[in-house]
Amino acid sequence: AVAHGGGDGGGGDRGGGARSVDRRVVRGPARFIPTADEWCHEFSWSGVPKDGSKTTVQPNANKFKKLSVIPTSMYHNVSEVRTNDDTLITVKLMLFFQLDSIEKMLACTNDPIADFVNAASADVIAFCSGLNYENFLTLTGELNKLETFSQLTTRAHMIGYTISKVVFRGFQAGEKLQAMHDEAIQERTRLRLLEETQEQQQRAEDMKLEGERRRAKMQAELEMEQHRLKTELSLTAQQASIKEQKLIQAAKNELEALQHEADLKQQKAAAAVNMEIKEHELALEQRRNEEQLRMMREMKQVGVDLTKVLVSQHEQPDKILKIDTSDSHRTDTQNKGLLGALQLNL
Structure with missing residues (x-):
């Protein structure tokens, strides 16, 4: 809402001077109650006429006090536009716009809708005046571009609006021209179908x-491809056969090597076992000889007749050589006891 109120005017009514009027913009949503010296601004814009036509506007048909600032759109038909070959057509547009500055709009225009209608009509007339009817038919896509509507965008910027998009909704020609155009379209369609x-x-x-x-x-x-595949299959079979023979021979050689290695290991293990057995037997024999020698030395030290001991170990010798070196005072009973002890130790 836009509210107007009385001001002091830099001195009020002193000296018969005019009073100034202040203006303020109240942005919603809000509850607004004017003060005693304020009144709400009433907008009177061009709008849809009473007959309900959405493609034409009527001056002062839209009166309101609450200003909408959201993006909106409007339909507009530019009637009786003449091309350079004197063809009259009606161009149908749809304008999309948005209010950016309320202060600029209030200061620069009383009816922005009328400004849009006039500026868009001027742009369409300027666009069609340089084209004939056939060229217009091929260039209607230009009416969807904002660059074509330079007066409309300039005027909108001057009054605080932004034109976001212009949509060309088609055109309408006179009945005779439209009939001729339809016939031409039918003929072109027939020829095109025949050509197709x-x-x-x-x-x-x-x-x-x-x-x-x-x-x-x-x-x-x-x-x-079949010949190539046959050749490749034959070559592949030969290569596979050669590879298989190589694999068999390699496996055979490997098996023989493993068998030979196993035999060597077995022979080495048997030799090592035999060597260990012999070493054990030699060690045992050596320990027996050392023990026997020790026992004989001990018996000799106690005066035992070693010859009798050795003879007793061989009861039936082939030859007997007796050397008596024993003392007369030792008895036979002691000798037999020592001889038994020696035999038990051995």
Whole structure:
């Protein structure tokens, strides 16, 4: 809402001077109650006429006090636009715009909708005046571009608005011109269909010939591929056979090497066992000899007749050589006791 109120005017009414009026903008959503010396601004813009037509505007048809600042749009038909070949057409547009500055709008215009309508109409008239009817038909897409509506965008910027988009909704010509245009369209459509039919026939023939050529090429390539595959299979079989023989021979050689290595290990193990047994037997024999020698030395020290001891170990010798070196005072009973002890130790 826009509120106006009385001001002091830099001195009020002194000396008969005019009083100034202050203006303030109240942005919603809010509850607004004017003060005693304020009044709300009433907007009177061009709008939809009473007959309900959305494509035309009527001055002062839209009166309100609450200003909407959200983006909005409007329909507008520019009637009786003349091309350079004197063809009258009606151009249908849709304008999208948004209010950016309320202060600028209040200061620069009383009816922005009327400004949009006039500026858009001027841009459309300027666009169509340099084209004939045929060129207009091919360039209607330019009416969807903001660059075509330079007066509209300039005027909108001056009054605090932004034109975000302009949509061309089509055009309408006079009844006679439209009938001629429809007939021309029908004739062009008939010729185009005839041309497309002939082109389709030619394409069908071309496709048939191309298919036969591709088929022959594919047949030749298939035969070459089959020959190549047979050659590769034969070569692969030969290589596999050679590889298999190599693998068999390698496995055989490896098996023989493993068997030979196992035999060597077995022989080495047997030799080591035999050597260990012999070393054990030699050690045992040596320990027996050392023990026997020790015992004999001990018996000699106690005066035992070693000859009798050795003879007793061989009860039936081939030859007997007796050397008596024993003392007369030792008895036979002691000798027999020592001889038994020696035999038990051995």
